[in-house]
Amino acid sequence: MRALSYLYLAVLYGFIFLPVGVLVLFSFQEGRLPVPPFNGPSLKWYAQVLGDRDLMAALLNSLVLALVSSAIALVLGFLAAHALARHRLPGSVLMRGLLIAPMTVSYLIIALGLLTLFNRIGLGPSLWATGIGHVVINLPLCFAIAYAAMGDHHISAERAARDLGASEARVLWLISVPMLAPPLLAAYFLSVTFSWDEFIIAFLLTRFEVTLPVEIWSMLRSGLSPATNAIGSLVFLVSVVGVVAMELFVLRKAKA
């Protein structure tokens, strides 16, 4: 019975990680095609990828886009959550619904809507436009996480801070934000991850400065190559570092 459970575990993890494992393995392929038989290992595709200026520019774009758009989404989401959790506002149920609604809309629809809107107001496709798109998709997430995390003990701590002479801005910055740090950081890292590998919005809303997923897609159009595996592995590595960092700094602290 015990052996069976372990077998199930192995199959389960295999199912999840085999594709990634194969991707990483064939990024070390010596030959020109990322298909068996494996010959190598070789780092030449990594050298090529890291030497590719377009690819590196796209990677940098993606990174900046993810970090900045997530920060904006987090600030806006947190402020909205705080306002709706603390104050009785007219139509707050409706507002909450409207804030979360974009989560249920497909990225394609959001992208098409933004494309139409930006064309109408004369803001052409650009990294900025994509950034706005990513704020649109990540704001509901940040809002929902922050809103769910706000509890009664936060309210009384905020009240105590006000009682001791803190202005609203200082209550937010010195009390609410630090007390909610674990969920807020979790929301931020999740947003960064979503923005980092988002394709449809970036594809429709960028033109010259593209993000990494868009660049990878254009690489794929010229056929399979271990270079795509290599860049894919790098993307995966960044995500792993992000998750490990979150585990170390956020979740561990939350337990303490």
Next chain:
Amino acid sequence: MTAGVDIRGVSHRFGTHQALTAIDLTIAAGEFIVLLGPSGCGKTTLLSILGGFVQPGQGSVWINGRDMTHVSPKDRPTTTMFQDYALFPHMSLLDNVGFGLRMRGQSRPVRNARAMEMLDMVGLAAKATARPHELSGGQRQRVALARALAVDPAVLLLDEPLGALDLKLRRQMQDELKAIQRRVGTTFVHVTHDQEEAMAIADRIVVMNAGKIEDVGPPQKVYLTPASLFSASFMGEINLIPATPNGTGIDTPLGPLPLGSTAKGPQTLCLRPENTGLAGDIALGPARLTEAAFFGTHFRCHFAPLAAPDMALTAHLPQSGHPAIGSTVDLFATSATLLSA
């Protein structure tokens, strides 16, 4: 710092619920006032109005001669010790206690020195770098007190701060609160529903019920000569006997009693159990002992007066013993209060 508080004609309603009705109360500087009453009597609402967390619908609040009715909590010379302590979990005790000074623009060395002084006063100087979650309930309590007093408020508001502690710790904290209040001289306004706690710490007790003040006075006065029936029964166990003035005294189910009353209309005779017994100035007539139980400091006995067998009078008899159950004795009272029914 210390200051007097003047509450003038304060009324407040939450929706359709009238929480406070025409409250007038003057508190002297340096006084330890306890707002006492059952839950829902409006005492916490009144405290919130003093702290600035609730704006009264009518009336005004004056602190140190200044109208504070519409001043926000952060600009008031009051601080609050909250029921759930409301310590900042992400800060050390030192930073918790120093927070108010930080908000007042004090430099770190100044506020740390002051915070250490306050922590020392509550006996927690050795734990200055600890976080709140490392402390016991009683210790958190002390930190909350130190934090509220660190900014040297004119008035300290205490919202049922001892409610979550066990009996022994509560008694100990009552003594400490009283001692600290004497030391710092700040005006304390303390809310509780526990009449023993009120008597243990208060200079004056304000008994509240259904949004109104029933009685105000020193513990002894409120206990021995309550101003209202509610106050009389809330302050402790009491025998209530209907009475009617008859010109020279009163008529009661026990028979006529020689207690003078100038009041008209139906009255209620109030007898504390410890003032009722086998000797005294006021003869209550013969009664049969129906039940007795030993309570440590006294025997708690139930008597059925022969004149009114359906009535049960409670009396506290000395530890030394009680008459046999079923026997008939003459009951007396050493003091009694007559209130309008």
